[in-house]
Amino acid sequence: MTPGARAAAAIEILDLHLGGQPLEKALTNWARRSRFAGSKDRAAIRDIVFDRIRSRASCALRGGGLTGRGLVLGGFDLEMAQQMFTGEGHAPSPLSAEETARIDAPSSLPPEVTANLPPWLLAHFEAAFGDDMMPVCAALTERAKVFVRVNLRKGDVEHAQSALAEDGIRAVAHPLCDSALELTENPRKLAGSRAYLDGLVELQDVASQAVCAGLPDAQTMLDYCAGGGGKVLAYGARHDARLFAHDGNPRRLKDLPERAARAGVAVERLDDVQCTRKAPFDLVLCDVPCSGSGAWRRQPEGKWRLTPEALEQLLALQREILDRAVSLVRPEGTLAYATCSVLRSENEDQIAQFLDHNPEWAQSCSRRYSPLEGGDGFYVAHLTRRGSAS
């Protein structure tokens, strides 16, 4: 496909998405209908589509509207736009005089447009980041870096780097976590690489790894919102604890046995009744459902889908999960609370409210990871009962 034809495909997909189709579905449906597109075309089109959703507000303004054409156009400078929008072959039709003038004109943008945030979220980001707010918002419009976690049970970082290099993947260490490697060349080869297939490395964001690396040593660890099991597996790579996984939606745990086997650790899956029976645990991790605002580089449509009402519902669910988890921790144990959100309401404020309602508990750690540190935005708090060692 020519660059122009790729731009036209991105326009079609974005129109489907703006018409109500989830982004992944719109991409998959388009790929199914367009067998002529090779894997490089699909990857390039996906990159354009994700880029435009990350910067939806500013692209729509520059491109002349919240449409597929507006978004794709608004992400290019004039020269690039004129090269892509030629009307030749499958390329989109040439720019109108109005489009040319708009895209060429320097304009002063309102803050929510520069920030590429829904307006109601501006105050939340300002409360979280103060002077860093605009750099953080800009970082969330960039493509996420690809990180792997080296499974320290199977080898060290140098070993993993050379194993990845054998498959043409360049990987460099990252200061945020000693098990993290950033894939700087050929990340798309990872799924077929020996290091990945042998369980030496696993895809995991660097801040997510740092959250797991900071958890205290324990003999029994319950990952109460385990999902795909990324956190419990990361914990198991560092500690000889007995590992348990639970999720409010048990179907989310279905791949865990296979992933655990590949990682060389054993994880027992528990339903809610079994959690109560097996309790108390030394360490209970609640990686709760959240807005995902720290990970909007990866899932940009979440940014535009979140509403104040949906956030309220998430806050209530997070409180509910904390209340339940408290009963599962042994008296001297640790309750760890984590989100991939950067909003204070889901993080610092949620924990402050928990401590207000549970005066026998104290906070022994509170750490927010900013997207400016290289990985996703994350938050973690460790809670222990007063009078017990952390």
Ligand SMILES: C[S@@+](CC[C@H](N)C(=O)[O-])C[C@H]1O[C@@H](n2cnc3c(N)ncnc32)[C@H](O)[C@@H]1O
């Ligand atoms: C942020 S995700 C967890 C991601 C996972 N820890 C990982 O690292 O891959 C949150 C998980 O909480 C689960 N969940 C939702 N409501 C829950 C509840 N009431 N109790 C426990 N888990 C719940 C969701 O199904 C989802 O898998």
